[in-house]
Each structure stands twice: as C-alpha cells, then as structure tokens.
Amino acid sequence: MTRDLDTATPAPQAPAPARRTGWRRLTMIAAVAGPGLVAANAGNDAAGIATYASAGSQYTYGTLFFMVLVTIALVMVQEMAVRLGAHTGKGLGALIREQFSLRLTALAVSCLLLANTGLVVSEFAGIGAAFELLGVPKWAVIPPAAVLLWALVLFGSYHWAERIFLIMSLAFFAYPLAMILGHPHWGAVGHNLVIPHVEANKDFILLAVALIGTTVSPYMQFYAAAGVVDRGAKPADYPLIRADAILGAVFACVISLTIIIATASAIGGTGPLNSAAQAAEALKPVAGQGAELLFALGLLGASALAGAVVPLSASYAIGEAAGVERSVSRSFRDAPLFLGLFTAQIVLGATVAMTPVDVIQLLIGTQVLQGLISPVVLVYLLVLTNRRSVLGPAANGPRYRIAATAVVVGVAAMSTILLVQTVLGWFDLA
Amino acid sequence: MSTSARLRDRRVSLERRATASKAVRTSLVSLAGLIGGQVTNQSGDEVGRVVDVVARLYGTDSYPPVTGLILRIGRRRTFVPADAVGKVHAGHVRLRTARVDLRDFVRRPGEVLLAKDVLDHQLVDVDGVQVTRAADLYLAPLVDQIVLVGVDVSLPTLLRRLGPRRWQARPTPERVLDWQSVAPFAEQATEGPPEVRLRASRAALHRLRPADLADILEDLGRAERQQLLGWLEPERAADALEEMEPAELQNLLREAQPEHAARLVDEMEPDEATDALRDLTREEREALLTRMPKDEAAELRRLLTHREGTAGGAMTTLLITARQDESVAEVRGRLAEQAEHRTEIDAVAVVDGTDRLLSDIPLFDLAVAEDTTPIADLVAWRVQFGPPDTVHADTSLADAADQLVAARASSLLVVDDSDRPLGRILADDLLDALLPERGRLHFRRFLQ
Numbered sequence: 001m002t003r004d005l006d007t008a009t010p011a012p013q014a015p016a017p018a019r020r021t022g023w024r025r026l027t028m029i030a031a032v033a034g035p036g037l038v039a040a041n042a043g044n045d046a047a048g049i050a051t052y053a054s055a056g057s058q059y060t061y062g063t064l065f066f067m068v069l070v071t072i073a074l075v076m077v078q079e080m081a082v083r084l085g086a087h088t089g090k091g092l093g094a095l096i097r098e099q100f101s102l103r104l105t106a107l108a109v110s111c112l113l114l115a116n117t118g119l120v121v122s123e124f125a126g127i128g129a130a131f132e133l134l135g136v137p138k139w140a141v142i143p144p145a146a147v148l149l150w151a152l153v154l155f156g157s158y159h160w161a162e163r164i165f166l167i168m169s170l171a172f173f174a175y176p177l178a179m180i181l182g183h184p185h186w187g188a189v190g191h192n193l194v195i196p197h198v199e200a201n202k203d204f205i206l207l208a209v210a211l212i213g214t215t216v217s218p219y220m221q222f223y224a225a226a227g228v229v230d231r232g233a234k235p236a237d238y239p240l241i242r243a244d245a246i247l248g249a250v251f252a253c254v255i256s257l258t259i260i261i262a263t264a265s266a267i268g269g270t271g272p273l274n275s276a277a278q279a280a281e282a283l284k285p286v287a288g289q290g291a292e293l294l295f296a297l298g299l300l301g302a303s304a305l306a307g308a309v310v311p312l313s314a315s316y317a318i319g320e321a322a323g324v325e326r327s328v329s330r331s332f333r334d335a336p337l338f339l340g341l342f343t344a345q346i347v348l349g350a351t352v353a354m355t356p357v358d359v360i361q362l363l364i365g366t367q368v369l370q371g372l373i374s375p376v377v378l379v380y381l382l383v384l385t386n387r388r389s390v391l392g393p394a395a396n397g398p399r400y401r402i403a404a405t406a407v408v409v410g411v412a413a414m415s416t417i418l419l420v421q422t423v424l425g426w427f428d429l430a
Numbered sequence: 431m432s433t434s435a436r437l438r439d440r441r442v443s444l445e446r447r448a449t450a451s452k453a454v455r456t457s458l459v460s461l462a463g464l465i466g467g468q469v470t471n472q473s474g475d476e477v478g479r480v481v482d483v484v485a486r487l488y489g490t491d492s493y494p495p496v497t498g499l500i501l502r503i504g505r506r507r508t509f510v511p512a513d514a515v516g517k518v519h520a521g522h523v524r525l526r527t528a529r530v531d532l533r534d535f536v537r538r539p540g541e542v543l544l545a546k547d548v549l550d551h552q553l554v555d556v557d558g559v560q561v562t563r564a565a566d567l568y569l570a571p572l573v574d575q576i577v578l579v580g581v582d583v584s585l586p587t588l589l590r591r592l593g594p595r596r597w598q599a600r601p602t603p604e605r606v607l608d609w610q611s612v613a614p615f616a617e618q619a620t621e622g623p624p625e626v627r628l629r630a631s632r633a634a635l636h637r638l639r640p641a642d643l644a645d646i647l648e649d650l651g652r653a654e655r656q657q658l659l660g661w662l663e664p665e666r667a668a669d670a671l672e673e674m675e676p677a678e679l680q681n682l683l684r685e686a687q688p689e690h691a692a693r694l695v696d697e698m699e700p701d702e703a704t705d706a707l708r709d710l711t712r713e714e715r716e717a718l719l720t721r722m723p724k725d726e727a728a729e730l731r732r733l734l735t736h737r738e739g740t741a742g743g744a745m746t747t748l749l750i751t752a753r754q755d756e757s758v759a760e761v762r763g764r765l766a767e768q769a770e771h772r773t774e775i776d777a778v779a780v781v782d783g784t785d786r787l788l789s790d791i792p793l794f795d796l797a798v799a800e801d802t803t804p805i806a807d808l809v810a811w812r813v814q815f816g817p818p819d820t821v822h823a824d825t826s827l828a829d830a831a832d833q834l835v836a837a838r839a840s841s842l843l844v845v846d847d848s849d850r851p852l853g854r855i856l857a858d859d860l861l862d863a864l865l866p867e868r869g870r871l872h873f874r875r876f877l878q
Contacts, residue, residue: 098550105550
C-alpha cells in the first residue's frame, strides 16, 4: 500500500481514491477469484491444522485416500453453493426460509448456529494454543482476544486488522516446503493416495468425521454463497465462479494434504497428536529452531481471521432467514438479533475455550461436531439445487443428482456410524 | 391527581386495551394457522384441508380480497371460489354449500398464493423503513368478503409458528403492519393491468427519502430489487441510486436490464452517474452509454476522461451561467427552471463574451439583490472579495478541499486552462470522497 506522495501538503490526506480504483480493478479482474478461494481456505484454520496434523501423526499416510474422497465432496458442495448464489442472487439463509417450512428452517438455522459456535470455540482455543507456544498462559490471552475481536468488528475498521491476520496466516504456506524438505516416503504417499484404505475402528472413523467436518464445514456453504451474492455475480458469470469455487476447493485440499504428509514424515506413527508444540515439529525442516514461532504465528493469524468471520457468517445467515436487520454498523437496538447472536457466539466460544481440557482434543472435538452436522446442511443444499423452481435450467441434471446424492449419503453414513458407535460405547457394547 | 385515581385510570385503560385487542384478536384470522386447517361443509363433515389462500394482490382494492381457497381433498388439489366459503375461523374453514365443485386452480391476473408467494418472503415496511419478512398474514371478514388486512413481522410470531398446532391458529397481533403500508413482492404473480399496479403502498414507497430507499434497495434480493426499481418513477429511483454504496450500486446496474439501467443512469446527476459508470467494466459501460440519448452520453464520456480523485472526476457539469448585461430577475427566472437540480446549484457563474469566467455569485447575493439590478453591479461588488475561487480539472481533491476551506465557500468552480468554467465541485461531493467509507459490513469486506 503506497501513499500518494505527490501532494506534499499537510492537508487532510485524501484516501487516494485512485488507489482504491486500482484495488477495485484487481478485484474486478478477479471479480470472482475470491469467494471460492477464501471460503475454502478458511478451512485451514486452527482446528483444521490440528485435525490434519493429528491424521498425519496417528495414521502416517493412511488417511490420504480418504482426503481425496473429501476433496471430491468439497468440490461438489462448494459448486452447488455458488451456483445457488449466482443464479438466485439470494443467500442460503433466505433461500431456505423461502423454500422450506418454518420448522425445517429453524432446524437448519439451529444446526448452523451449533456448528459455528463449536467453530468459534476452536478459533479461541487456537489463539490460546498459539500463545501457549510462546509461553503465555491461555487464561491471560483468550478474554482480551475475544473482547478485541468483538470490538474490532463492531467499532473498528476490521479490514485493516484482517490484513494483518491474513499475512500472519501465510506462515502455513511453509507446509508445502516442509513436506518436500522433510523427505517423505514418496512411494508410500503415491500408493496411499490411490489405494483405498479405510479402517473400521472407532478412532479412524472419529478422525474421518473430523476430517469431513473441517473440510466440508457447514458454514462454508453459507459463506461461499453469500460471497458470490455480495459481489453481484450474475448467471452469466457462473462459469468463472464455478472455476473459482472448484480451484479454491482443490487448492485448499492440496494444502491439507501437504499438512498431513509433512506431519507424517516428521512425527508419523507416534500415536495421536498431544500438543501444539508437537504439531509444530513438522515445520522444523523449514524453520529449524524457529518452527514453534512460525507455527504460533500461523495459528494466531488463521484463528483470529476465522474468529470474526465465522460468528458473523452465522449471524448473517440467521438474520437473513429471520428477515431482520443485519449489519454491524447498526446499534444493538436496531439489530438486536444479529448483534446479539454475534456477541453470544463470541462469549460462548471464548468461555468454552477457557476450560482446562487438552487443547488438541478440544479442537478435534469441535471438528467432529462439524462433521456430524454437515450432512444435515448438505441435504438442504441438495434439495435446493435439485429444484427447478429455484434454479430453472441450472438445477441438477439426473447424473449430477446421483453423484451429489452419493456424496451426501456418504458423508451422512460416516456421521451415522460414528454416532452409533459412540452410543454403543456408552453402553459398553462396542 | 392522587395515586389511587392514577392507578384506577391505568386499570381502566389496560382493560380497554385488553378488550380491544381481544376484539381484534377474535376477528383476525392467522394465515399460518389456517394452512393445513380443517375444511367442513354445511353439515359439519370434514371435506379436506386448506393448502393455500388465493388473493388478488394487484387490484384496485385497498385491501386485497380473498378470491378463493386451494384445498386438498383426498389426494387431489382443488380450487374453491370465495363465494362458496361460508365462514373462516382460526384454523378452520366452513363452506357455504354441501357439495364442492372440484376445479383445478388457474392463476388469474393479479392473483397470488398467500402462503407460497407472500408468507416468509421479503417485503418493504414503508413506515419502519426496512426490509423484513412476513412472519404471518392476517385475514379479516369484511361485509361480503374476506380481505387481507395486515402483516405480522415480529420474532415472537415466528416462535408461535414453531410451536404446536394449537398455538398456530392464535393470532398475536403485537407488531402488525397495516397492509396499506407494506410493499409486498410476489415474483410468481402475474401482474395485473398496469394502471392499478401502483397500489397505495407503492405510492407510499414514494414517501421514502432517497437515503432510506437506498438502504432498502441494498437489503433486497436480486429479483425483488429489480421489481421495486420498476415500480418507482425513474427520477425517484435515480435519487435513491445516488445514495447507494458504490459496490452495491454497481451490482444493481449490472443485474438490471441494460435499457432500464441506462435510463436510471441518465436520470442521475452527471457527477454521480460518472462515478457509477467508472466502477463498471468497459463493455458494461458501453452497453449503457449506447442506450442513452446522444448528448447525455457524450457528456458522460467527457466526464469519464477525468481521473477519479481529481476535481474533474468529482464535479457536476450542471452550471448556471449569466452575462453582465442581464438583470437579477432574468437569472432568477433561469434558476426557477432548474428547480429539480436545487441540490446541485449554490452559485451562478458570470462569464464574458468569450465564455471566460468573471465572477462566481453565491445564491445569497442574488436573493438579497433587487430585481432590476444588472449582474454587472454584483460583479463589481464581488471584486472586493478577490478573484473567484477556481480549481483545474486535474487538481487533487485534497487540494480542492483546502481551497474550499480557505475560501469559506460551499462550492468551487472547475475551469479549463483558458479560464472557461467546466463544472462545479460541491462540498458534499468532497466530503463523500474524503471521508472514510462508513458503509455497512457485508461479506465483501472480508473478501477484498
């Protein structure tokens, strides 16, 4: 960001609108390269990193094939979400309210709220974990971080803070490098990518559901659709938008794969991940002694970034469905539901994140919750994209319908198996 | 007034309110409670269930009359005209006849299905100046027909509808909007004849201030937004567009029919129109410009050559010029013709025979001058304040603002190199350009 220096007056500095144009031009060229990419990559937040790292440490390369399946699911799901956004010009919340009965709307909205509150917990836990790596106890960090994020979004100019967080989260781009420098067993990697490998034990299923949850998390579909609507994309722009969504999803999953592989080659086979410091070891080939610092930086940036976006997107979707004011520049009296939900999620998230449980277990737990709720939201998405009354000629064709249904059934099956196993486990029948 | 008297008064008024709301409550029928309700014939036997209520939304009536019901009888959906309906209670309909003549429903012009097209959809609450969703609709029996009287938009009503069936039929008219003060959208409705399209509520839309309309346009979905634009007079719509967030305005112009968008941009003030066009891509811009009248398009093209962030890029080309030999009355007459642009005019530029600038006379001076005074006298009088304050088209806005502050004026003239006036830059345009954006936070902020 350069400042215009040709006006050497101590005048009230104009925010150089010409520069804004340049910035807008950039986003215009990429009028669509954005929502899909950002939405998919928001998945690589604290909880995501923890889940992928745990997959690498516990099963080495064993989960790679499953991740390929998840990638396909993510591509299809994101595509459906942006298609709805581009063709209807409405967010998912509004569409669900208009197309389903009120009770079903309430179900969808509660699911989203539950899943998102879980996510907010994981973001604050991530912030706490990042500071613990630097030697600051989490109880001293989480409350001020929560207040700061809340205030930034409501009163500050969040998008400056956002850029700082974004730059910090770029630290995770060290993973692809770490993967190559860590000399993984390439033969085994290739083998595991193409040969199906699924274990029927509870630990693997639990991790698989967490992987689904962190990759195909419910809020992401709402977020992607809202992003497309907000950019005023029209049906004519749809090919570009689709390309962006697919590329974004693939890119996000490639990053996830590199995290799994890098962690596997560093600490693979040491059993479940038990601390953030252990996860940071995967970055040693790149940063050496600074691995923990680098990891903490990335964790902090990614968590803070998502810590504002996630509760906002849920409040936005629910406000849309209820048909109330939704804007952070309104007062609490004008937009009680929107701002109340936003505040409640942050308060609840920060409070739960303070509980003295093992942070990695907490992170993975929130992703399991996402994975359990995900199929519910996917069913709504599938029904909406199947309806000709909503999408007209852009509705799912017969072949696509079969494929998309298979994806949803697959995701639902994993969640159901996990639920059944858990319930049986309570009664010691497993 | 003693405390006991006050308390008694309060009790009385509370009782009155209770009976009033009870009376209202018993006469109102909740649509949400009616859907799925029982339909009986004259002898009290159940015939079927209510699927939807058909009303003529786009007609001349002030309250839309119910024209019939759609019932499910066995496995068939069928239409019963309003004249066969005897009485509508909460959650239950009684027919006038013993036999129901089964017909398939065909939409007639102006008719909508209330549950399918209106309930749970967006509407504009004109009095509250907001976009909201219909949580429930209330019907009331009038002399010989049933009419739609109001819309409920409260959250408690939504909770009521989530509850068991017994709650659903009970109206909760706490926050009911009179049907006269909402503008509903029903995308699927076949529009009635054009002359009745402007219902009272749409006339009410014209009561809204441009800034409020802009807020509403930003909140609406794509289809609803275009529908609303279609209802407004182009001049009114253009005023609202000038108040919109640039990014939202850009989306709106993109999704509109090019002819309509061109018409709207044409109606906007030149400086605002230029800003709007600047944000579009070259093809989109050309698509609109080629559909405009030739002169306007040429002028906008000329304005577009100035860079954003310069005085030329933010000026309005609307200039009132006068010559030395005219009288104050003549100039006033010319100002009166430009009444619709009152917000863009705060001074009159005086030019000589070769169109060069002599002086810039504020409206105040014109207002207090005698009718017969020649403009030349005013010019001579203004000389004591120094030469008129001007900037060049390529002056940066920050500099222009400095000059405006120093001049203690509310606008500056923009002149070319030979001192001929090109346009005027107004204080509010400078403020717009200099203040940081205080827009609403949409997702866009996160995505840039």
